[in-house]
Amino acid sequence: MSRKSIQTALLAIGAAAVVVACTTSPLGRKQLTLFPSAEMSQMGVAAFASMKKQTPTSSDRGVNNYVNCVAYAITNTLPERQDWEVQVFEEDSANAFALPGGKIGVHTGLLKVAKNQDQLATVVAHEVAHVLANHSNERVSQSYLANAGLQLAQVAAGDPTPAKQQLFGLLGIGTQVGILLPFGRTQESEADLYGLDLMARAGFDPRASVALWRNMAQESGGNQPPEFLSTHPSHDTRINDLNGRIPQVMPEYEAAKRAGRRPQCG
Ligand SMILES: [Zn+2]
Numbered sequence: 001m002s003r004k005s006i007q008t009a010l011l012a013i014g015a016a017a018v019v020v021a022c023t024t025s026p027l028g029r030k031q032l033t034l035f036p037s038a039e040m041s042q043m044g045v046a047a048f049a050s051m052k053k054q055t056p057t058s059s060d061r062g063v064n065n066y067v068n069c070v071a072y073a074i075t076n077t078l079p080e081r082q083d084w085e086v087q088v089f090e091e092d093s094a095n096a097f098a099l100p101g102g103k104i105g106v107h108t109g110l111l112k113v114a115k116n117q118d119q120l121a122t123v124v125a126h127e128v129a130h131v132l133a134n135h136s137n138e139r140v141s142q143s144y145l146a147n148a149g150l151q152l153a154q155v156a157a158g159d160p161t162p163a164k165q166q167l168f169g170l171l172g173i174g175t176q177v178g179i180l181l182p183f184g185r186t187q188e189s190e191a192d193l194y195g196l197d198l199m200a201r202a203g204f205d206p207r208a209s210v211a212l213w214r215n216m217a218q219e220s221g222g223n224q225p226p227e228f229l230s231t232h233p234s235h236d237t238r239i240n241d242l243n244g245r246i247p248q249v250m251p252e253y254e255a256a257k258r259a260g261r262r263p264q265c266g
Helices: 003-019 037-054 061-075 117-132 135-146 152-157 162-171 185-201 208-220 235-258
Strands: 022-024 030-032 085-089 096-099 103-107
Touching: 030 135, 037 085, 037 096, 037 103, 037 135, 037 162, 061 085, 061 103, 061 117, 096 117, 103 117, 117 135, 117 185, 117 208, 135 162, 135 185, 185 208, 185 235, 208 235
Parallel strands: 085 103
Antiparallel strands: 022 030, 096 103
């Protein structure tokens, strides 16, 4: 295709995207999401492949079984069925991430802060909530509006370039090993609250979320890992918000237990 016809095609794609651009987050917030989910998945899959090339994965059987057990319990109760790939990365920072296309990454450093299955479930559910709530789509869409014409899927799969670094940042992972970027305040709060629903539905005790964020605050001694770094919400705000929401999700947790969803991980 000539440059001109590529531009025309991109404009057409842009126009088509704008028609379907308004979605609603799981908590009822109006969102601008320009990209079809298939395209977001492509980007997520490419980013995850890149991450696996750059960062060693753990070969510890026990650790892999434990993390997979927690992640599976959560993804198995999601309304939309898909296979999720879970990888444990040998990385000291207390972090995790999830990407469109069904990808979950957990750093070994997180396992020192998340002391039990319910605390680990808090983080995994928070990350999966970012994906289900289309938060990367929102961020990539905003950037797309600023740089119309960028062929994002190709950028994601291609050689390291500043554009690729920027795109990975928007998806929530940095191209530098172990650097995860925070979402905005609204998205973080949404992931916290929707994450509680997801963990409760899977049979993990949502009350463990408070202990997890306290551990995170303590371990970091003021140096929170970047994904959780956002000064907003602060730890106190975050914990207050969680405490406000927990009573609402306890019935789901009780129902999960009655339905036999009682994960025994680790
Ligand atoms: Zn987050």
